[in-house]
Amino acid sequence: MQYQSQAVAKPYFIAAIALFVGQIIFGLIMGLQYVMGDFLFPEIPFNVARMVHTNLLIVWLLFGFMGATYYLIPEESETELFSPKLAIITFWVFLAAGVATVLGYLLVPYASLAKFTGNDLLATMGREFLEQPLPTKVGIVVVVLSFIFNVVMTMLKGRKTAISLVLVLGLVGLAVFFLFSFYNPHNLVKDKYYWWWVVHLWVEGVWELILGAILAFVLIKVTGVDREVVEKWLYVIITMTLITGIIGTGHHYYWIGAPAYWQVWGSVFSALEPIPFFMLTIFAFNMVNKRRREHPNKAATLWALGTGVMAFLGAGVWGFMHTLAPVNYYTHGTQLTAAHGHMAFYGAYAMVVLTIISYAMPILRGRAANSNKAQVVEMWSFWLMTVAMVFITLFLTAAGVLQTWLQRISTTPMSFMATQDSVAIFYWMREVSGVVFLIGLIVYITSFFIKGETKAS
Amino acid sequence: MNKQLNRFATIIWLALVILTIGTFLIGEEVTAGKTVMLSVLLISLIKGQLIANYFMGLRHVSWLWRGIILGYFVIVGGMIAIAYLN
Amino acid sequence: MPPSFVSIDESCDEAGILGNLMNTKTMLVNETEDLPGDFAIWIFILAEMLVFGVMFIVYAFARSNQIEVFNESQLTLSRAMGTLNTIILITSSYFVVRAVSAIKSGNSRQSAHWLLGTIFLGGMFVAVKLWEFNEKFSAGITLETNDFYMFYLTLTFFHLMHVLMGMIILACIVYKLKNGDYSAKEHFGVETGASFWHMVDLLWIILFPLIYIIR
Numbered sequence: 101m102q103y104q105s106q107a108v109a110k111p112y113f114i115a116a117i118a119l120f121v122g123q124i125i126f127g128l129i130m131g132l133q134y135v136m137g138d139f140l141f142p143e144i145p146f147n148v149a150r151m152v153h154t155n156l157l158i159v160w161l162l163f164g165f166m167g168a169t170y171y172l173i174p175e176e177s178e179t180e181l182f183s184p185k186l187a188i189i190t191f192w193v194f195l196a197a198g199v200a201t202v203l204g205y206l207l208v209p210y211a212s213l214a215k216f217t218g219n220d221l222l223a224t225m226g227r228e229f230l231e232q233p234l235p236t237k238v239g240i241v242v243v244v245l246s247f248i249f250n251v252v253m254t255m256l257k258g259r260k261t262a263i264s265l266v267l268v269l270g271l272v273g274l275a276v277f278f279l280f281s282f283y284n285p286h287n288l289v290k291d292k293y294y295w296w297w298v299v300h301l302w303v304e305g306v307w308e309l310i311l312g313a314i315l316a317f318v319l320i321k322v323t324g325v326d327r328e329v330v331e332k333w334l335y336v337i338i339t340m341t342l343i344t345g346i347i348g349t350g351h352h353y354y355w356i357g358a359p360a361y362w363q364v365w366g367s368v369f370s371a372l373e374p375i376p377f378f379m380l381t382i383f384a385f386n387m388v389n390k391r392r393r394e395h396p397n398k399a400a401t402l403w404a405l406g407t408g409v410m411a412f413l414g415a416g417v418w419g420f421m422h423t424l425a426p427v428n429y430y431t432h433g434t435q436l437t438a439a440h441g442h443m444a445f446y447g448a449y450a451m452v453v454l455t456i457i458s459y460a461m462p463i464l465r466g467r468a469a470n471s472n473k474a475q476v477v478e479m480w481s482f483w484l485m486t487v488a489m490v491f492i493t494l495f496l497t498a499a500g501v502l503q504t505w506l507q508r509i510s511t512t513p514m515s516f517m518a519t520q521d522s523v524a525i526f527y528w529m530r531e532v533s534g535v536v537f538l539i540g541l542i543v544y545i546t547s548f549f550i551k552g553e554t555k556a557s
Numbered sequence: 558m559n560k561q562l563n564r565f566a567t568i569i570w571l572a573l574v575i576l577t578i579g580t581f582l583i584g585e586e587v588t589a590g591k592t593v594m595l596s597v598l599l600i601s602l603i604k605g606q607l608i609a610n611y612f613m614g615l616r617h618v619s620w621l622w623r624g625i626i627l628g629y630f631v632i633v634g635g636m637i638a639i640a641y642l643n
Numbered sequence: 644m645p646p647s648f649v650s651i652d653e654s655c656d657e658a659g660i661l662g663n664l665m666n667t668k669t670m671l672v673n674e675t676e677d678l679p680g681d682f683a684i685w686i687f688i689l690a691e692m693l694v695f696g697v698m699f700i701v702y703a704f705a706r707s708n709q710i711e712v713f714n715e716s717q718l719t720l721s722r723a724m725g726t727l728n729t730i731i732l733i734t735s736s737y738f739v740v741r742a743v744s745a746i747k748s749g750n751s752r753q754s755a756h757w758l759l760g761t762i763f764l765g766g767m768f769v770a771v772k773l774w775e776f777n778e779k780f781s782a783g784i785t786l787e788t789n790d791f792y793m794f795y796l797t798l799t800f801f802h803l804m805h806v807l808m809g810m811i812i813l814a815c816i817v818y819k820l821k822n823g824d825y826s827a828k829e830h831f832g833v834e835t836g837a838s839f840w841h842m843v844d845l846l847w848i849i850l851f852p853l854i855y856i857i858r
Contacts, residue, residue: 336683340690361786361793364705368697375690559748563741570737574730581726584856589714597852604848612740613841614679622678625689626845633696633849640703641857 101463103174105181110464111191112167113457117545119160119198124538126153131531135524144206151205151231157445158229159198164453166247168314169267171460173251176317177258182250190243197239201232223284227295230281237281244275262331266338267313273306289357296352304373305345311452312337312380315407318459319384322401323391333383340376348373351423354432363425370423374416384408397469399478400459406486407455410447418443418493430508435523436500443493471552478547484540491533499526569611576600594641598634605630680835688842691805695846699853702794709790714858716791721775725855728771729847735764736844739837746820749827755820758813761840765810772803795854802850805843812836
């Protein structure tokens with residue numbers, strides 16, 4: 101580790117992995133509830149399990165992004181962090197808020213939680229992904245602002261690189277768009293309209309900048325390729341992301357009451373959203389092929405390449421599948437969306453966080469790379485989780501296609517619930533894949549505890 | 558050397574202007590029809606080639622790039638023609 | 644063997660490849676030679692052409708479902724103004740060619756003058772366009788009037804944004820030219836800006852007949 105203050109990243113990474121485990125467990129619970137409706141009822145109803153599953157995802161990714169930033173910014177800026185103490189304080193605040201919120205979801209009925217936490221003062225709850233009680237939302241804003249303050253102050257006193265600029269741009273965007281979670285108009289159309297400004301502009305906009313910056317950083321480190329080359333790629337990729345992603349928001353505006361021209365704008369621009377992801381893949385492989393050093397951390401390189409491929413498949417290909425308005429007319433809100441959501445979140449964001457953890461964690465623990473034995477185990481976990489996710493996606497896709505056909509296209513359309521029964525076999529298969537994913541995750545965690553001869557840092 | 562190139566560019570510019578006026582006249586004078594549509598698209602393709610090869614300077618560059626621009630005009634123009642002939 | 648697709652190929656590390664890496668034009672394995680301007684701007688140009696290309700095709704197919712509406716609305720556009728703007732853009736592109744040619748022979752003053760001329764023509768294009776928009780808006784036409792106007796306003800507005808962006812880019816280049824940052828040997832930036840401006844022209848070459856003429 102080049103700078104002492106990079107060490108603050110470590111608790112963030114550990115918390116991220118712990119919450120990741122929680123997310124997967126709740127995923128398995130809901131997966132089972134798809135086929136056994138009363139499983140764990142009334143202790144954990146489906147809607148609560150779903151809320152915990154998605155909220156934990158977002159929180160652990162945020163932990164991962166923050167950890168990545170605290171690791172990356174001192175090294176890029178060539179200076180110690182402005183205030184490591186502030187970083188540690190915000191870590192505990194954020195973790196406490198996150199855990200309290202999840203416990204609130206699990207222990208208190210959602211309506212009572214809303215009442216206790218002042219939702220009648222400013223109604224922000226009850227919207228998918230943004231279910232957090234008002235104090236949590238305010239807490240997130242405070243944490244993120246102090247985080248950005250810390251990062252920007254660090255950058256100001258040090259070297260400013262393209263990677264850190266893109267990263268900070270992404271983080272500022274993340275903060276700005278989150279503010280729309282406080283805006284909850286009564287008009288349902290407007291509600292959804294601005295809701296997407298958080299959800300879409302996060303994952304198909306500013307988060308991609310964060311993704312690009314983290315990946316570029318790791319690739320520079322493990323390949324030793326010239327910074328100039330990497331930066332040029334990064335600029336092209338983020339430009340494409342913003343060209344396609346911003347107006348691409350329109351692919352969420354079909355038939356929700358927004359003006360009809362969004363069908364054309366949304367289709368055209370979002371159809372091109374795979375391009376930056378494709379470029380990301382080419383970028384990753386190109387850099388690795390042109391590497392100028394053999395970094396001892398092979399696992400990190402594997403994660404980096406995996407991110408490129410899986411992000412393109414999950415976000416790019418599976419997104420494109422149902423992004424055109426005439427297609428989406430039939431597939432809107434079916435299991436195809438779930439298939440896309442799973443692979444895109446895993447491929448783009450979960451994997452990039454695992455990439456930086458894989459690269460940074462050994463260094464934070466005082467060595468350039470883990471022992472060969474530990475790396476082999478980590479690579480096994482890579483394949484287990486990634487292949488399991490591919491199968492989850494394939495089974496959900498099959499379920500979605502069948503669902504679309506039976507419920508919406510067929511000349512004798514079936515009801516929603518009858519359709520669900522006929523695709524149940526795919527839900528079972530998805531659940532099995534989910535178990536394999538959990539095994540992969542356990543293998544991943546064990547890899548941290550495997551000793552063996554390590555390479556000196 | 559440079560003077561010659563500049564004169565050449567001027568000739569290309571003149572050709573582009575004439576083709577543009579041609580397009581305008583077709584739009585004003587001739588009743589709409591398939592021939593008109595196809596000839597206007599063809600004029601566009603020629604103009605595109607003139608700009609790409611002589612103004613953008615792609616004629617010095619590997620054939621791949623010229624192919625991309627030509628292919629673009631052929632595909633986009635072709636799709637437009639197909640939609641209109643439908 | 645660990646399950647991994649990161650195979651180690653030692654031959655990758657030969658000096659030839661490392662030397663080439665210094666050159667950003669070799670970002671792709673397929674090396675392209677002497678593209679005018681920065682490689683990144685060409686990727687950008689292709690991306691922009693793709694976006695517009697898709698839009699053009701969508702326009703054409705949307706029209707085939709409601710030919711009368713499109714033909715009728717199209718006749719309300721001023722073909723003369725469209726033609727005028729085409730000639731303005733073509734001429735501005737010509738000016739850019741002259742600007743590049745001037746800097747190649749080391750004459751940065753002349754180059755700046757040609758570019759200022761280009762920016763002036765760009766301004767004229769914008770003025771004509773705004774006049775057109777004003778005509779339509781005061782007739783009460785919006786994006787939601789019908790599909791033709793939706794496409795007309797969308798395509799021409801997006802294109803207009805590119806003209807404005809091109810003018811800003813060229814203005815930066817003029818500033819750098821006046822600073823003496825470019826020379827007969829080093830004029831990469833001028834070529835980059837020039838390529839962008841030509842793209843704006845290239846897109847209009849299809850947009851103009853498609854929206855104004857063909858019916």
